[in-house]
Amino acid sequence: GDSVTQMEGPVTLSEEAFLTINCTYTATGYPSLFWYVQYPGEGLQLLLKATKADDKGSNKGFEATYRKETTSFHLEKGSVQVSDSAVYFCARSGGFKTIFGAGTRLFVKA
Amino acid sequence: NAGVTQTPKFQVLKTGQSMTLQCAQDMNHEYMSWYRQDPGMGLRLIHYSVGAGITDQGEVPNGYNVSRSTTEDFPLRLLSAAPSQTSVYFCASRVDTGENYGYTFGSGTRLTVV
Numbered sequence: 632g633d634s635v636t637q638m639e640g641p642v643t644l645s646e647e648a649f650l651t652i653n654c655t656y657t658a659t660g661y662p663s664l665f666w667y668v669q670y671p672g673e674g675l676q677l678l679l680k681a682t683k684a685d686d687k688g689s690n691k692g693f694e695a696t697y698r699k700e701t702t703s704f705h706l707e708k709g710s711v712q713v714s715d716s717a718v719y720f721c722a723r724s725g726g727f728k729t730i731f732g733a734g735t736r737l738f739v740k741a
Numbered sequence: 742n743a744g745v746t747q748t749p750k751f752q753v754l755k756t757g758q759s760m761t762l763q764c765a766q767d768m769n770h771e772y773m774s775w776y777r778q779d780p781g782m783g784l785r786l787i788h789y790s791v792g793a794g795i796t797d798q799g800e801v802p803n804g805y806n807v808s809r810s811t812t813e814d815f816p817l818r819l820l821s822a823a824p825s826q827t828s829v830y831f832c833a834s835r836v837d838t839g840e841n842y843g844y845t846f847g848s849g850t851r852l853t854v855v
Contacts, residue, residue, distance in 0.1 A: 635783075665843055674745075674831055674846030675784075682842070720783060727772070727791060728799065729835075729844065733783040 633657045637721050637732035644711055645740050652706040652735045654695075654721035662725040664688075664697055664704040669718045669734070678706075678719070711739045743767050747832050747847035754822040754854045762817040762850050764832030770845075772835040773815040774799070775807065777828040778849075784831065790815055822854045 638653040656664065663682045667675040679688035684699035693708045704721060716739045721732040748763045766773065774789035786799030790809040804826060806818040815834075819826060829851050833844040 663842070667844070667846075672848075674848045675833075675844070676846070677843040680843055727789060727797070728786060729774075730786075731776075731784040733781055 633659055633662075633723060633725065633728075633730050635721050635723050635730050635732040637719075637735050640718075640734075640736040641738055642735060643738045643740065646713055647710045648739075650706070650708040650711045650715075650737070652719055652721075652737070654704045654706065654732060655702050656704060656721070656723040658699070658702045660725045662723040664695070665722040665724065665729075666693070666695055666704070666706050667720045667722060667731075669720065671717075675720060711737070713739045713741050715739050745832055745834055745845050745847035747830075747850050749850060750848065752850060752852050754819070754852065756822060756824060756854060758822050760819050760822070762819075762830055762832075762852075764815045764817065764847060765813050766815075766832075766834040766845070767813065768834060768836070768845065769812060770834035770836055771812065772837065773809070774833050774835070774844075775805070775815070775817045776831045776833065777801065778831060779828050787817065787830075819852075824854050826852065827854045828852060 665680045666678040668678045669675045679690040681688040681697035687696045718734045718736045720734045745766045771792045775787040776784040788807040790796045832847045
């Protein structure tokens with residue numbers, strides 16, 4: 632079946648470091664791809680999305696590009712802040728079902 | 742605009758008890774779903790609905806029932822609680838087109854079955 636694979640965490644970075652969180656997906660059909668963020672004690676919030684190949688989603692300094700040739704949707708940020716500490720989920724959506732990755736916890740140290 | 746509202750936020754049940762987790766949205770979204778979140782496993786789809794009167798199973802439907810009598814409400818029923826159902830439950834609604842395409846999640850219900 633369809634799946635999403637994310638790099639395992641936790642990822643620990645110092646403030647202002649560069650962030651990459653890897654995500655790959657199964658290529659069945661023409662899925663839309665998403666990154667969601669979850670802060671402690673809260674539900675998931677949509678961070679960014681891309682609906683077709685080569686689209687770049689961006690929001691709050693985060694960005695990810697829909698790469699069909701490598702079935703990837705890696706999340707990047709040039710300079711992380713302590714406030715970016717959270718769990719990040721990659722997701723693929725096709726039809727009625729959205730499949731989420733296992734999540735990657737990010738810790739940012741001051 | 743309240744978005745997606747889930748109640749209760751916390752619940753402890755004894756094995757064998759039943760209960761209903763409530764979910765309501767005020768965005769007129771046709772699509773609603775229930776997920777459970779377990780450590781290291783991400784979110785797994787329990788049931789979903791594409792509109793009032795229409796529901797279907799997700800990945801892990803056993804032990805749960807849903808109904809959708811109105812666009813706004815999508816309750817999740819645990820028929821006979823088991824310790825394996827200890828989890829955090831999220832309700833989400835979705836719009837499928839336009840710039841807001843994506844899920845809106847509730848804040849979750851943390852359920853413990855003892």
